Amino acid sequence: MDRMTMDERRSIEAIDQAEMLRQVERWVAVNSGTRNVPGLNTVGAMLADGFAALPGAITLVDPDPVETVDADGTVRAIEHGRHLLVSVRPEAPVRMLFTGHMDTVYGETHAFQAMRYTDPNTLNGPGAADMKGGLSVMLAALKAVEAAGIGDRFGYDVMINSDEETGSFSSARLIERVAKGKVAAFTYEPALPDGTLAGARGGTGNFSIVVTGRSAHAGRNPEDGRNAIVAAADIALRLNAVRGPRLAVNPAKIDGGGPNNVVPDHAVLRVNFRPHGLDEIERARSQIDAAVAMVAAQHDVTIAVHGSFNRPPKPIDAGAAKLFALVQAAGADLSIPIAWRDTGGVCDGNNIAAAGVPVIDTMGVRGGAIHSAEEFMIVDSLAERARLSALAIARIVAQGGL
Incomplete structure (x- = not known):
């Protein structure tokens, strides 16, 4: 903490975990399975309200057409929800990308619909870790950076899609477009319960x-x-x-x-x-x-x-290695140990890396058992991970990139 600048201290002082938790509880209470378009519309509107706290233009972007092949071989179009895009200071000299998804793997008829606390620090709920908790971390970090007053040098896009869990087919072109010109990107998939991040990914x-x-x-x-x-x-x-x-x-x-x-x-x-x-x-x-x-x-x-x-493979290239080192150093100054390891899973981080942008794609909450009825989020990781993001962002801005 002693090595942080005044701007950096200001960037984390305003983070309010209680507010973040209330946000997560509201978002988790609404089913937003990828095929539940009405539910996605509801959650999209809730997210638009939350992200309106940022000083940018908010757009709900129509999904690209997507087809599926039925069991009888018929090819038909499938419906998707709209994607949320927030653009802040597009002409700023340092621009980043922040992405997440509003959809979950739990459809309208899935048995897992309600949240509960298994202990005071563990929230079991559909999408709590993957990734409504992560969306709250992203928003809190960006609000903290804005509150610190370093925003005039810093511009960014926020993209929250409605179809990540099924491959981002209706948002792939949007991801590619918003990734252009960014010095780095954070995606808010959950870290492991011990905080380990995903490193290289296959495709x-x-x-x-x-x-x-x-x-x-x-x-x-x-x-x-x-x-x-x-x-x-x-x-x-x-x-x-x-x-x-x-x-x-x-x-x-x-x-x-x-x-x-x-x-x-x-x-x-x-x-x-x-x-x-x-x-x-x-x-x-x-x-x-x-x-x-x-x-x-x-x-x-x-x-x-x-x-x-x-989803193309995502290697740890020179740019990604610099970004991991920066986040690791920020974690050390916050007494948060940061490690990473390769994984066979995929996410929108693959697409961002394919656009040539260094990305860490597990900047969300600590949690686990995702894609199951045991999915959980560790509550005190909300503020912890928001501080980590805010400090890392402040340092990227201060040095003008990586």
Whole structure:
């Protein structure tokens, strides 16, 4: 604490954990599963009210069109909520990006809908850690920086999307746009319970491979049929065989088929890839193309591939290493130990890094058991992590970037 400047001290003095907790409780009480558009609209409006405390222009951005492939192979559009964008001092010399998401993995019919305290310092609730607690940390940190009076040198965008949990397909272009020109970015996914941050991340790609064969009687004339299930399984085996230390492949599901006495003429194979380098993305793409071509020829079926590698791998490059070192030093001055480790998970930090911006994507609360009914947020990490963000921001601004 003795090494902090007066500006830095002012940037953390105004942080009010009790106010932050009340905020989280209000936001957690509203279901905002990715497919619950009315719930997302409600939470989006609540967030807009909260972030109106910042001196910027607030916009609710319409989502980009997104399609999905149903079990019968039908491709249809799916609805998403709007994304919240706050732009503050766009002409300032030092500009940062702060991102989060308002959606959760808990839909309207999910059993996990209510919050409770398992002890005075632990809030169990849907989205408490991932990431409504993180959104409160982001807002408190930015309010603290504004209160410290260093804002004239500092501009930033806040982007809170409605579809991160399903891949940010309707917000990917928005993320790319707002990342341009930023010296650094913080994303407010939760840290681990002990405060460990995510370092390097692999990428991900999801594909739905639609196979159309020909139906026939399974006993009378099976040779006239073209079995789509068998063809889909052949693709799954071929793709599974290309996995390696830097490319995980998970053929996850085959939809299709019907009565036992009918050769199935339809199947949809769902496959997830986890590449640990851009070279592995290219290798996976070539293997998909090769498997599809060979199976289409050998089984005499028609195949359509839907999907993409929507999250590129996120390495710790020189810029990211500088940002981690700065946050670690800020943590030391606040008596908050900061460490990080690589993870197989993905988030919007992958997309931000792909835009060439150094990013730390676990600046949110300490918590755990996310994506389960045991999800929890550690209450006293609200103010702790807001102070960490505010101090790190103040130092980035003071030195004019990284």
